[in-house]
Every structure is written in structure tokens, then in C-alpha cells.
Ligand SMILES: Nc1ncnc2c1ncn2[C@@H]1O[C@H](COP(=O)(O)OP(=O)(O)OP(=O)(O)O)[C@@H](O)[C@H]1O
């Protein structure tokens with residue numbers, strides 16, 4: 001294998017320190033209005049410190065400056081730390097991006113080694129057994145087994161034949177393929193996924209932009225209040241308020257806590273989805289997950305176990321069990337789905353034979369559109385098995401015994417497959433559906449959060465209903481085709497709902513693109529992966545439930561910390577303002593507000609400022625890991641949050657500032 005290990009990276013700690021410092025650059029900071037105001041304030045107090053005459057005032061200015069610098073560093077550290085955790089996640093993907101070399105095919109049919117980084121769209125490359133695929137492309141010639149575990153996490157190999165797409169980072173296990181490159185070097189699927197997870201392409205989401213604009217306006221109001229405070233107290237109280245004190249007051253009042261943590265919260269949301277091996281193409285996608293109203297799930301593989309097994313043949317009167325078994329075998333001989341394989345095994349068991357059936361014909365693979373599979377025999381007969389309604393349509397008129405058997409199977413929660421030859425229905429195959437364990441509780445949680453779950457399945461209405469009731473699904477749509485799913489999503493959206501779904505096939509692509517959250521399976525087709533806004537590398541259809549939970553937690557965390565930040569600031573107001581005007585005769589009534597009995601104005605301000613700085617690192621774990629929440633409706637959650645985090649936010653500063661004031665007192669600073 002011609003691969004080189006990825007270049008070793010600088011130490012995580014070094015990177016963290018460097019990023020924390022680099023983010024102090026005012027040109028970067030200006031995007032965060034709250035922290036930018038803190039930075040400007042820091043510049044002012046630093047200037048005062050440097051150019052005032054030595055003495056207690058200068059020491060005070062210096063102390064305030066130091067605390068403000070700490071505040072800024074805590075804020076940039078929060079973001080850098082969240083980003084560094086994201087990079088650790090990206091390593092999972094990077095392992096598979098060892099830079100490969102490519103065998104580029106020349107005009108005369110020979111090939112030459114070329115760096116993978118020089119590949120261009122339209123080039124033709126040869127891939128031999130043992131090679132790592134150097135770029136994304138489509139197979140022109142050859143058939144071979146591909147190990148796609150690097151990008152999908154699935155260990156089973158996948159057969160690639162002409163027309164199939166191949167992905168950089170996967171490895172060819174057998175044979176030789178001629179591939180046309182479809183993506184420029186550095187722009188492969190894997191490259192884009194890594195860039196996204198690393199946050200290089202992270203953009204603020206619309207909600208984040210709205211919130212930071214709101215915080216900006218709040219900040220502006222406080223700037224105006226504080227700037228006018230100086231002249232007012234001078235005029236009414238003949239009292240000169242110290243500029244350093246005004247800066248400190250301003251920083252305490254503006255929402256620095258959420259200003260410092262906002263971006264870390266968003267990055268952490270992306271990281272949490274990456275941790276469950278889901279790649280989100282945008283932060284917005286993760287955020288929308290938290291607002292989902294309708295969750296569309298399919299049945300087989302998502303709600304029930306994927307390997308649906310045939311357990312019984314039910315022939316109609318006049319047909320023997322052996323005849324039904326033989327025809328069902330014929331219809332499944334080339335069917336590689338779990339259903340098809342299990343039908344063959346059951347038939348072999350019933351017929352007591354393992355040698356191949358002797359017949360010739362052209363196989364008709366299963367498709368979700370026809371909902372049938374089978375074989376067109378050389379003698380012209382059409383042998384089929386499939387969804388009962390689809391088979392009944394094919395045969396024209398079905399015996400009532402067939403319908404009865406199908407209903408019996410469905411009522412027991414199984415999937416009935418009908419078997420027919422031309423216009424003669426022979427009987428029913430019972431496929432056993434088993435609901436995955438633990439789903440019922442999760443659906444109950446979603447209901448508590450006000451999310452509606454809809455099962456859209458190709459299966460018949462009775463089986464669908466039985467399984468839905470067993471799993472605790474709200475609604476069912478049965479006998480749907482991929483177009484039917486698309487129509488369902490559009491209908492929900494026209495009622496103003498946000499819809500999430502998962503899918504894997506090319507025919508799911510339109511629905512994945514239409515959904516507000518489209519989670520494509522990693523083993524799915526490239527079309528599905530391009531259409532969705534998220535990709536699950538583990539290809540686990542139940543993952544959608546996890547992703548929605550991460551999105552909810554992201555929104556709740558942001559709401560909780562915003563509430564906390566603002567109520568905190570209100571409390572600080574009561575801590576500082578009375579102390580500040582302690583010496584102003586006309587305003588001495590304010591001292592009634594000095595309920596913490598802070599000794600000196602300077603001590604009060606320093607304590608509040610230190611508390612204001614320390615609360616940022618104290619909340620980093622909540623920002624990064626997300627706050628805990630109980631599943632309930634959005635409105636009640638909001639109320640609860642405002643209550644819990646708001647009330648705690650008011651109380652904590654009093655305790656914290658009082659405590660810090662006493663510690664400062666020990667050092668003679670308050
Ligand atoms: N290999 C197969 N051969 C013939 N018919 C099949 C095969 N697999 C499934 N079917 C029939 O086609 C129907 C539709 O299949 P489809 O995959 O669209 O839905 P499903 O597997 O039942 O449910 P879901 O949509 O939840 O995956 C199935 O309900 C079944 O009746």
C-alpha cells in the first residue's frame with residue numbers, strides 16, 4: 001500500500017495556548033460585540049495604569065486591568081477549548097486520510113504514479129487490490145470489493161461495479177478498477193467532512209447571529225448609561241466618578257458570561273454530534289434538530305430489527321407447501337436482501353435440499369417503488385414475491401384465503417409477502433418484525449417534548465399499525481413509496497412544521513434534501529449523502545433520535561446560560577451601584593441597597609469584577625457538555641429554565657461577591 005502517515009501535529013496544549021492568545025486580536029474580537037467592549041475597556045484602564053502617578057489609585061487601576069485581561073483570556077480560552085475538542089474528533093476521520101498516491105492512466109493506456117494531491121476532475125486512475133482510493137470518483141470498468149470502514153464504520157465490504165461511486169480513504173480489497181475522478185484534490189467528501197468537524201468552515205447560525213445582535217444592543221444601552229453616569233453624578237452630587245470604576249461597572253453590567261461562552265456552546269453542539277459519529281454539514285443543521293416538530297422514521301431497520309426473517313409459508317388452498325416453498329425460493333434466488341436470504345433458507349429447510357434450483361431466467365431485483373422482487377423465467381413466466389397489495393395488483397384478482405392469511409400475519413405484527421406466478425397467487429411468506437428494545441421510552445420522551453413521530457413504511461397498514469402501537473409511534477403512513485415520503489414532508493412543512501428524517505438510497509435523496517434535517521446513512525449512496533445535511537458514519541437509522549436530542553440540548557444550553565448571564569448582571573448592579581455612590585451625599589439613599597454590607601467601594605467593585613471573570617471558566621463545563629434537562633414541551637422547558645437558571649443567576653453573585661469581598665478584606669484590599 002503506497003501511503004504515508006499524516007504529518008504529526010503540534011501538541012494540543014500548545015495549540016490551545018496559541019489559539020487562546022491569537023483570539024485576543026481585536027480584528028477577531030470585533031465579531032463578538034460584548035467582548036470587544038471589554039477589550040476596549042481594558043485598553044482604557046491599561047492606559048490609565050501606565051500614565052498615572054504611583055500611588056493607591058495606580059495600584060487599583062492595575063488590579064482592574066489585570067482582572068479584565070483575565071476576563072478576556074477566559075473568553076478566548078472557552079472558544080479555543082471547544083475547538084480543540086472538535087479537532088480531537090476530526091482525528092477519527094483523519095486517520096483514514098493518509099495521503100495516497102494515484103496510478104493515473106495515460107492516453108496510451110499505461111499508468112504512472114502521481115501524488116494524490118495532484119488529482120483533477122476527469123482524470124482516469126487505476127486502482128489495484130490493496131490500494132487506498134486516492135480520490136472520489138466513479139467506476140468505469142471492473143468489479144471489486146471495497147473496504148469502506150474508514151468512512152462508514154461498517155466492517156462489511158461493498159461490491160463496486162461500473163457506475164458506482166468510490167470514496168477517497170476507502171481501500172480496494174480485490175481485483176482492479178478503472179475510475180474517473182469526480183472531485184478535485186482537497187475537495188473530496190472526506191476532506192470536506194474533516195474541514196466541517198474541525199470548524200474551519202463553521203459559520204454563525206441565524207439564531208446565534210440574532211442572539212449576538214441582541215446582546216450587542218444590550219451592551220450599547222449599558223455603554224450609554226455608564227458614559228452618562230459620570231457627568232450626572234458630577235452635576236448632582238459634585239462627585240467625580242473614577243474612570244476605571246466606570247469601566248469596571250460597565251463590564252459587570254454587560255452580558256459577558258454569555259458573550260464569552262456563546263461560540264463555545266455552538267462548537268460544542270457540533271462536537272457532540274461528531275462524537276456520535278455524525279457529521280453535520282452546518283451548525284444550523286444541528287440547531288434545527290432542537291426545533292424539530294415532526295420526526296419521520298421508516299419501520300424496517302429503524303423501529304424494527306433490520307434483518308427481518310422468513311419464519312413460515314402459508315399456501316392458499318390448492319397449493320402445496322412444497323410448491324409455495326419452491327416458487328418463493330426461485331423468486332429469492334438472486335435477492336441479496338436479508339428478507340430474500342432468509343426466504344431461501346426457509347425453503348431449503350422445508351424442501352430438505354441445498355443444491356441449487358434448476359431454472360434459467362433474468363432476475364428482477366427488489367425496489368422500493370415496485371415493492372416486489374423475483375425472476376422473469378426463460379419460458380416467459382413471471383415469478384414474483386412482494387408487498388401483498390403490489391402482488392394483488394399484478395395478479396388482478398386474489399383468492400380471499402390469500403388476503404386472510406396476509407391479515408393474520410399482519411395482526412401478529414409480522415410482514416406478509418405474497419408469492420405469485422403470472423396471475424396466480426400461491427400464498428404468503430411470514431416475515432417476523434421485532435421492535436428494537438428501548439425505543440418505547442425514547443418515543444415517550446419525544447412525545448413529552450411535543451415532537452410528533454410518524455412511521456412511513458412500505459409495509460401494509462395492519463403490520464404498520466401493530467408495530468407502531470408496540471413502539472409507541474404517534475402516526476403511521478403505510479404502503480408508501482419514496483415519492484410518498486417526499487409528499488408527506490412537504491405536507492408537514494406547509495403547516496409550518498420542521499421535519500427530520502433519515503434515508504440511505506438514491507430514491508431517498510429528494511426527501512433528504514426536502515427535510516429540514518436529513519440524516520443520510522454513511523453506507524448510503526453518494527446522492528443521498530450529498531442531499532442530506534448530516535451523515536451518520538455508523539449508518540444507524542436510530543441515530544436520528546440521538547441527533548435530535550443533541551440539538552435540543554444545544555438550544556436549552558444556550559437559553560439557560562443566556563438567562564443566567566442576564567440575571568447575574570442584574571444582581572451585580574445591586575452589588576456595585578450602592579457601593580459606588582457611598583460617598584455621594586445626595587445619593588446616600590442608595591446605600592440601603594448595599595445589602596451585602598460591602599465595606600469599601602473599591603472592594604465592592606473589585607469583588608464584582610473578579611466574580612464576573614471567574615464565572616466564565618466555571619460555566620465552561622456546562623457550555624461544552626450541555627446542561628441537563630428533562631423531556632417536556634418547549635414552553636414548559638423554557639419556563640423551567642428561566643426559573644432555575646434565572647433564580648440561581650440572581651443568587652449566586654450575592655454569595656460569590658460577598659465571599660470574594662471577604663477574601664479581599666483579608667489582604668487589606670477591601
Ligand atoms: N426483498 C424483497 N423482495 C420483495 N419484496 C420485498 C422485499 N423487501 C421488502 N419487500 C416488500 O416491499 C415492501 C416495501 O419495502 P420497503 O423497503 O419500501 O419498506 P419496508 O422495508 O417494509 O419498511 P421501511 O420503509 O420502513 O423500510 C415491504 O413492506 C415488503 O412488503
Ligand SMILES: [K+]
Pocket residue numbers: 251252253254255256257569612
Ligand atoms: K457581565
Ligand SMILES: [Mg+2]
Pocket residue numbers: 300
Ligand atoms: Mg426497507
